[in-house]
Amino acid sequence: MAPRRSAFFISDRTGITAEMLGHGLLTQFDQIEFTETTLPFVDNVEKALAAVDEINAAGRRDGLRPLVFSTLVDPAIIDEVARAEALVLDCFQIFIAPMEAELGVRSSHAVGRSHSVANGAGYFRRIDAVNYALSYDDGQSTKDLDNADVILVGVSRSGKTPTCLYLALQYGVKAANYPLIPEDFGTMKLPGVLSRMRGKLFGLTILPDRLHQIRSERRPGSQYAALANCVAEVREAEALMRNETIPYLDTTTRSIEELASTIMHQASLQRHIY
């Protein structure tokens, strides 16, 4: 095993893009253990100098040059960070020159344009979508379900709530969710309120073993969590969804962002924010 090496994600704003790209790149080198640090809001030369000190100190401590993933925009700040005793990978500026050549215009070199609150409509859309997901969680309300962009259905603890919240926060999509409960399986029909919304329904399912594990954390030893009950509920929920031709995804081996982006794609949903 090689010694630990430091990696930094540096940005003039939140650092989330640098983290996601840089972390994805680091996972391609799984022989090496990295110590990952985000340096957000590095938006003036003084902060850049402090960041360089922190990077250089990590390099001396590790005895290895750190890796630095940057989404900095301001040339003066970039120049300072480039002086760090590190491999500095510029994940943003490197694409600006070919884009300028292709587009035939100069870039604005302006910091923090995306997610800007100047875009007030997008901000409200997102807050609205979060409030919507919270109000229409677990079948709490069925009034105005027509306003939903998508309605997730599935057995209790199949992953509906976090997926709805991710759809709201990442995409500004209004996602309601409605549980499929044992009472629905007797008739093998959708609850009445859902049957006229068929086009908006998207199902989630889960392996019974995993469902048993999740429910057992919440209510250990209960009938609700019993493996036999989980097996039966999942089997019947899947039969109901097939019967009603509702598309569905297995959440067992998918992360929340995979579920959300797959639903966006398969249900052809429109994203409202970036």
Add this chain to the structure above:
Amino acid sequence: MAPRRSAFFISDRTGITAEMLGHGLLTQFDQIEFTETTLPFVDNVEKALAAVDEINAAGRRDGLRPLVFSTLVDPAIIDEVARAEALVLDCFQIFIAPMEAELGVRSSHAVGRSHSVANGAGYFRRIDAVNYALSYDDGQSTKDLDNADVILVGVSRSGKTPTCLYLALQYGVKAANYPLIPEDFGTMKLPGVLSRMRGKLFGLTILPDRLHQIRSERRPGSQYAALANCVAEVREAEALMRNETIPYLDTTTRSIEELASTIMHQASLQRHIY
């Protein structure tokens, strides 16, 4: 105004990293209007060929070469996409060679390593964090508040709930929130349950005009939403937070990810997931 031009974000997984980086780059060219499309889960050559067809069709329709932002990992898929009649910007592979040189090892060229559900602990941590934020929303529960990584305080509708949910989903952080209500302002003291958690508290505030606007959408014409009431509540909440030396942020001009990443940074919180 130049004509619209198409931009694609292509990935073998969710496309979220490509979208965030690519969208950030496009905002640097605000003279041009872009039509943005995500092509996720392009994980075999057949899907790559279909993606190239879609990209080429957009180029013919626009009469301009599309821009393509790629985080593809598999060389065979990358080769197909590189044949599109477009400016293909490789946002991932371009960094692999300098990283291999620096690290002295080969990359695994493996798809979808980050956010992998193989990392079961991270998956549960995130679901736990979401459930925590929902259970400890708006002071609903105060039992086990000791388990919170951070507790957001502020007046009603200052942005606490979406920020807590973002902290849970993006970072796996357990974030509770507790409202500051007019009853607290009489004594200028924290509610008892919070006073022994001072080290975990982080405040949110908001400009009264904006608060008035947000509350008016929810309860138009109410005393709760009245501008004079918003002015008074915000003034008193800020005085209370200063009095109790609780750090606080103004949410008026910040996006949810800015709030969340600033809190992570200023409160030195540990992220639990990537």
